[in-house]
Amino acid sequence: MKILVALKRVADPDNANKVKIPPSGDRIDTAGLEWKPNPFDEYALEAALRLTEDGKAPKARAGEVVVVTFGPKETEQTLRAALATGADRAIRVDVTDDKLDGALVARALKALVEREKPDVVLMGKQAVDGDSNQVGQSLAELLDWPMATFAATIQEEQGALLVGREVDGGVAVLRVRLPAVVTVDLRIVAPTSVYSLKTARTHKYNDGVRFAALPAIMASKKKPLAEVKLADLTADSGLKVQYHGFEPPPARKAGIKVKDVADLVARLKNEAKVL
Amino acid sequence: MTHPALTQLSEEERFFRDSVLDFAKKRVAPRAHAMDEAGAMDKDLIPPLFELGLMGVEVPEEHGGAGASFFNAILAVEALAVVDPSVSVLVDVQNTLVANAFLRWATDDQKSRYLPRLCRDWVGSYALSEAGSGSDAFALAARAEKRGDRYILNGRKLWITNAAESSLFLVFANVDPSKGYKGITAFAVERDFPGFSVGKKENKLGIRASSTCELILEDCEVREDNVVGEVGKGYKIAIETLNEGRIGIGAQMLGLAEGALDQAMRYIGERKQFGQSIASFQGVQFQYARVAMEIEAARLMVYNAARLKDAGQPFLKEAAMAKLFASEVAERAASQCLELFGGVGFTKEYPAEKLYRDAKIGKIYEGTSNMQLSTIAKLLQAEYGIKG
Ligand SMILES: Cc1cc2nc3c(=O)[nH]c(=O)nc-3n(C[C@H](O)[C@H](O)[C@H](O)COP(=O)(O)OP(=O)(O)OC[C@H]3O[C@@H](n4cnc5c(N)ncnc54)[C@H](O)[C@@H]3O)c2cc1C
Ligand SMILES: Cc1cc2nc3c(=O)[nH]c(=O)nc-3n(C[C@H](O)[C@H](O)[C@H](O)COP(=O)(O)OP(=O)(O)OC[C@H]3O[C@@H](n4cnc5c(N)ncnc54)[C@H](O)[C@@H]3O)c2cc1C
Numbered sequence: 001m002k003i004l005v006a007l008k009r010v011a012d013p014d015n016a017n018k019v020k021i022p023p024s025g026d027r028i029d030t031a032g033l034e035w036k037p038n039p040f041d042e043y044a045l046e047a048a049l050r051l052t053e054d055g056k057a058p059k060a061r062a063g064e065v066v067v068v069t070f071g072p073k074e075t076e077q078t079l080r081a082a083l084a085t086g087a088d089r090a091i092r093v094d095v096t097d098d099k100l101d102g103a104l105v106a107r108a109l110k111a112l113v114e115r116e117k118p119d120v121v122l123m124g125k126q127a128v129d130g131d132s133n134q135v136g137q138s139l140a141e142l143l144d145w146p147m148a149t150f151a152a153t154i155q156e157e158q159g160a161l162l163v164g165r166e167v168d169g170g171v172a173v174l175r176v177r178l179p180a181v182v183t184v185d186l187r188i189v190a191p192t193s194v195y196s197l198k199t200a201r202t203h204k205y206n207d208g209v210r211f212a213a214l215p216a217i218m219a220s221k222k223k224p225l226a227e228v229k230l231a232d233l234t235a236d237s238g239l240k241v242q243y244h245g246f247e248p249p250p251a252r253k254a255g256i257k258v259k260d261v262a263d264l265v266a267r268l269k270n271e272a273k274v275l
Numbered sequence: 276m277t278h279p280a281l282t283q284l285s286e287e288e289r290f291f292r293d294s295v296l297d298f299a300k301k302r303v304a305p306r307a308h309a310m311d312e313a314g315a316m317d318k319d320l321i322p323p324l325f326e327l328g329l330m331g332v333e334v335p336e337e338h339g340g341a342g343a344s345f346f347n348a349i350l351a352v353e354a355l356a357v358v359d360p361s362v363s364v365l366v367d368v369q370n371t372l373v374a375n376a377f378l379r380w381a382t383d384d385q386k387s388r389y390l391p392r393l394c395r396d397w398v399g400s401y402a403l404s405e406a407g408s409g410s411d412a413f414a415l416a417a418r419a420e421k422r423g424d425r426y427i428l429n430g431r432k433l434w435i436t437n438a439a440e441s442s443l444f445l446v447f448a449n450v451d452p453s454k455g456y457k458g459i460t461a462f463a464v465e466r467d468f469p470g471f472s473v474g475k476k477e478n479k480l481g482i483r484a485s486s487t488c489e490l491i492l493e494d495c496e497v498r499e500d501n502v503v504g505e506v507g508k509g510y511k512i513a514i515e516t517l518n519e520g521r522i523g524i525g526a527q528m529l530g531l532a533e534g535a536l537d538q539a540m541r542y543i544g545e546r547k548q549f550g551q552s553i554a555s556f557q558g559v560q561f562q563y564a565r566v567a568m569e570i571e572a573a574r575l576m577v578y579n580a581a582r583l584k585d586a587g588q589p590f591l592k593e594a595a596m597a598k599l600f601a602s603e604v605a606e607r608a609a610s611q612c613l614e615l616f617g618g619v620g621f622t623k624e625y626p627a628e629k630l631y632r633d634a635k636i637g638k639i640y641e642g643t644s645n646m647q648l649s650t651i652a653k654l655l656q657a658e659y660g661i662k663g
Contacts, residue, residue: 077286077290080286080287080290081290084290084294208301211294211297211298211323211327212290212291212294212327213326213327213328213341214291214327214328214329214332214341214343214347214351215328215336215340215341215342216328217287217290217291217294217328217341217343218287218336218341218342218343221287
């Protein structure tokens with residue numbers, strides 16, 4: 001199986017307090033931010049690796065995992081990390097974040113999918129910076145491919161994927177015929193969430209994404225990393241989303257102590273108005 | 276030519292360090308306290324150390340290793356020690372002493388027999404010290420007598436790190452005591468060789484999860500082609516591997532100090548007394564600022580020694596200084612950080628007291644602080660032509 005995984009780097013969510021907004025309020029100041037791969041995209045990569053291997057022998061890849069990111073030269077670090085973790089090949093679409101919106105990323109990905117012809121496009125359900133949750137859905141629409149979002153489990157079948165989606169009150173199971181677009185949620189990296197046809201159903205993965213091994217880190221330097229211009233993928237680089245202003249979240253107010261349960265209920269009713 | 280700063284890591288070095296630290300925090304940290312209490316390494320932790328390539332950092336790819344630099348090994352030892360100095364020393368001994376000795380001195384046949392195992396699933400130990408010979412290592416009493424195509428080893432080794440887990444031991448024994456240290460020879464001894472056994476395990480103050488055991492050699496049979504290096508040149512192997520190994524201990528102590536400071540900073544930023552965080556008192560600020568400065572200085576010394584080694588430059592004095600200084604910094608940092616926790620720092624609920632106990636070993640193994648000082652002094656004497 002050939003899988004294309006879309007990866008985005010985001011400002012380290014553990015250091016969210018470093019995100020600064022200049023007084024003009026027209027943008028986010030990215031100077032001095034530490035970058036990490038979007039966690040949901042890391043989960044998508046882990047799912048792609050699990051789908052292209054026998055869980056018992058994870059060094060051998062059955063099929064191909066290609067990772068793609070949209071960003072400036074420095075984002076190649078994110079791609080190298082993915083290559084060190086097990087991806088076979090990487091593509092960087094050269095562009096900066098301020099020139100992108102979800103619709104444009106989806107249009108460019110469509111062109112890339114037509115070139116690469118993967119069986120599956122896997123991506124995170126959303127990027128934790130913009131939280132837009134659009135690209136997977138838009139891409140499936142543009143390709144006219146079946147889609148499953150918020151995947152918590154994936155099981156490979158002959159020519160299809162059986163995808164479990166956690167929804168209110170239970171799990172909805174979809175069978176998507178390939179090729180398809182699947183976006184993943186955090187439980188996709190639980191020990192028994194993903195099974196390729198090769199992996200025994202008794203196999204249990206370690207919880208979470210795998211760690212990069214040193215030999216693979218050394219070898220990743222030699223894996224192919226191609227650069228593509230955005231203009232080569234789509235002639236239409238217009239943005240459908242325009243940002244009108246940014247402001248930091250209001251500072252958290254000090255809490256109060258309530259006298260007793262009756263006082264708490266009264267305040268929840270009258271002040272917080274949540275009851 | 277402009278040089279990058281010592282602490283400026285290449286992309287690959289940084290990614291590797293971060294990845295080991297991530298592993299340490301997710302997989303080692305949850306077990307560290309229990310391993311310390313039990314005084315034993317959790318067996319489940321060992322396979323992933325091999326899978327991550329941490330057990331054969333410098334071993335070339337053709338022998339199953341990662342083919343990376345000594346500096347990478349140092350980064351791994353440091354990153355693991357941030358979380359648990361016991362797991363750190365397991366990796367340290369494997370790389371900087373055992374694999375290192377095989378890489379430099381073993382025959383091609385020995386390399387192909389042992390290096391792939393060391394990279395895949397065999398933990399190794401380095402067995403020099405004995406009850407009667409520690410600082411005076413070359414006074415060792417273990418004997419090796421040649422009989423036909425084998426050597427028969429007799430004697431006891433003491434304080435052998437990793438011995439409970441190891442499958443391979445680099446054992447130093449004397450083939451001809453009349454020649455003094457020039458009889459010392461290194462042997463590759465497999466755990467199941469006849470006449471070899473692992474004896475009692477020490478119950479220790481610190482690095483309790485790292486096994487330290489006695490080795491018993493009772494007519495232990497070793498094939499002649501398991502002599503590592505030349506007969507009578509074991510002293511050279513011992514000296515040269517320990518020179519490099521010391522940088523590893525420096526890195527272990529550096530990581531330990533960083534771990535202690537990191538824990539303390541998180542605590543004192545939250546803990547309030549007199550209506551404010553204790554980190555905001557000037558007296559406390561001056562304490563942690565000094566710890567951070569000392570850590571930075573230790574880092575420069577350890578990284579510099581390691582980079583000198585990779586560059587093929589002389590590093591003996593720098594390695595001795597780095598180990599000596601980093602072990603002093605670790606002890607002070609761990610002690611100060613424990614105090615910053617106040618009463619809870621003295622309890623086993625918090626990691627400060629463990630790091631405080633773990634720090635003490637840095638001044639003892641791979642040459643006590645006095646031995647480092649005498650190495651440094653000897654090198655200075657040589658520089659100035661001073662005798663005696
Ligand atoms: C946890 C642990 C793990 C170890 N792991 C290993 C291992 O894997 N392999 C191995 O071979 N060994 C190992 N050792 C042994 C270690 O290297 C020795 O303990 C160390 O070299 C000190 O030797 P000693 O214990 O005999 O102390 P001694 O040599 O008896 O020293 C006692 C004190 O005397 C001082 N001293 C001795 N001679 C002089 C002098 N000439 N001038 C000034 N001061 C002096 C020392 O500095 C020290 O303070 C380990 C030890 C420990 C505790
Ligand atoms: C084994 C043990 C036995 C004990 N026995 C008793 C007992 O029998 N009875 C009893 O009442 N208590 C007892 N205690 C409590 C002990 O007295 C307190 O732990 C001690 O006073 C420190 O308080 P703390 O732990 O809250 O630390 P904190 O007050 O939180 O101090 C943490 C750190 O901040 C520093 N710090 C705090 N404020 C300042 C400041 N303004 N300027 C500079 N530095 C500051 C401290 O020096 C310390 O390094 C015991 C504690 C232990 C560990």
